[in-house]
Amino acid sequence: MKKIILAGMCLASLSVANAATTTDPIIKVTLLGTGVPLLNADVLEANGRALSGLLIEAGSERMLFDVGQGVYNRLIQSGGGVMNPNVGVDKVFISHLHSDHIADLAPLYAIGGLYRHPDAKEGDVQGFNGLETYAFPTTTPLRVWGPGGGPNQPVATWAMMQNFRTAYQTDFYVRSIWSGWDASLGLDAVETLNATQELFEGVVYENNGVTVTAFLVNHEPVSPSYGFRVDYNGHSVVFSGDTAPTPNLLKNSQNADVIVHEVYGFAREDAPNIYDYHTSPEDAAKLFKSAKPKQAVYTHLVVPPGTTPNDLADRTRAAGYKGKLALGVDLMVINVNADSVKIQQPSTAAAMNTKKARGEFMEVARARRSK
Numbered sequence: 001m002k003k004i005i006l007a008g009m010c011l012a013s014l015s016v017a018n019a020a021t022t023t024d025p026i027i028k029v030t031l032l033g034t035g036v037p038l039l040n041a042d043v044l045e046a047n048g049r050a051l052s053g054l055l056i057e058a059g060s061e062r063m064l065f066d067v068g069q070g071v072y073n074r075l076i077q078s079g080g081g082v083m084n085p086n087v088g089v090d091k092v093f094i095s096h097l098h099s100d101h102i103a104d105l106a107p108l109y110a111i112g113g114l115y116r117h118p119d120a121k122e123g124d125v126q127g128f129n130g131l132e133t134y135a136f137p138t139t140t141p142l143r144v145w146g147p148g149g150g151p152n153q154p155v156a157t158w159a160m161m162q163n164f165r166t167a168y169q170t171d172f173y174v175r176s177i178w179s180g181w182d183a184s185l186g187l188d189a190v191e192t193l194n195a196t197q198e199l200f201e202g203v204v205y206e207n208n209g210v211t212v213t214a215f216l217v218n219h220e221p222v223s224p225s226y227g228f229r230v231d232y233n234g235h236s237v238v239f240s241g242d243t244a245p246t247p248n249l250l251k252n253s254q255n256a257d258v259i260v261h262e263v264y265g266f267a268r269e270d271a272p273n274i275y276d277y278h279t280s281p282e283d284a285a286k287l288f289k290s291a292k293p294k295q296a297v298y299t300h301l302v303v304p305p306g307t308t309p310n311d312l313a314d315r316t317r318a319a320g321y322k323g324k325l326a327l328g329v330d331l332m333v334i335n336v337n338a339d340s341v342k343i344q345q346p347s348t349a350a351a352m353n354t355k356k357a358r359g360e361f362m363e364v365a366r367a368r369r370s371k
């Protein structure tokens, strides 16, 4: 009898453990681009990273932060299958207007319009070149939060979106003829639906229990430049944007579970001016030591020739940071759970995403059959 009870207890605790490991994370961060603009084919060959971008999912909210070159393709890869909902992301927060943070905003606006949908219903799934994909007769606007103008910033985010609208009008128009899709909503959205909003310091977005706070960082002369903090259910993730060390980043990183931080590895004497607007591994260590995140993550890695990303981590450790530090790579996933933060390397993350995407696809297929 005692044995049976024990066996029962074991099973119970096993199922609790399984439930904990299969539960969705409270906040899921997918690094979509962890690189920087490069002018050297050897370095590109060596790291092959997309530029700045990360997807943060919290509750029912899915938000993109920065859309640098290559991020659109990573977004497609990140969802793991034909029913990839990530491409339909309709909220984008732009840290600043350097090209490595905005270059794929245009294709996300134009092509991504085919995927954005307010209420995905099974009847909306259409055949598309032999694949099942989201393609809807109407679309929701791409909502963009970005910096306003500044002394060195003649074109603010709103004006930039107007210009994208003009530049991509043919693309919208042609796709609307071809698919019966109402392109006017996508085009009008930029002008009429308050879809582009200027960032300010403070809470810039709040919905379904998720709060996005923008705060100024120091990326002079690119000003204003912002970092972001996402809070949900008592947990939080901070994204530094591009910045030199600034007390405002520390202030906004208090009690954060995760800090995703840029890092610039050249020796100070080799690039003195760059340190006016970027952060060395040693300075990042100071921030991490004060803010004490459960997990620090490097992105936007500037790795000098002849060194590796591990050298950046070694320098951070030598500067006294003893906490967890991950070297970001494209498609790495950071899961914020109730009592832990877990890193998934890209291959594991891809397998999980594919499994999830297939499950969603089968659900839709089943619903269609039962009709």
Ligand SMILES: [Zn+2]
Residues within 6 Å of the ligand: 096, 098, 219, 222, 242
């Ligand atoms: Zn920048």
Ligand SMILES: [Zn+2]
Residues within 6 Å of the ligand: 036, 052, 098, 100, 101, 242, 300
């Ligand atoms: Zn940058």
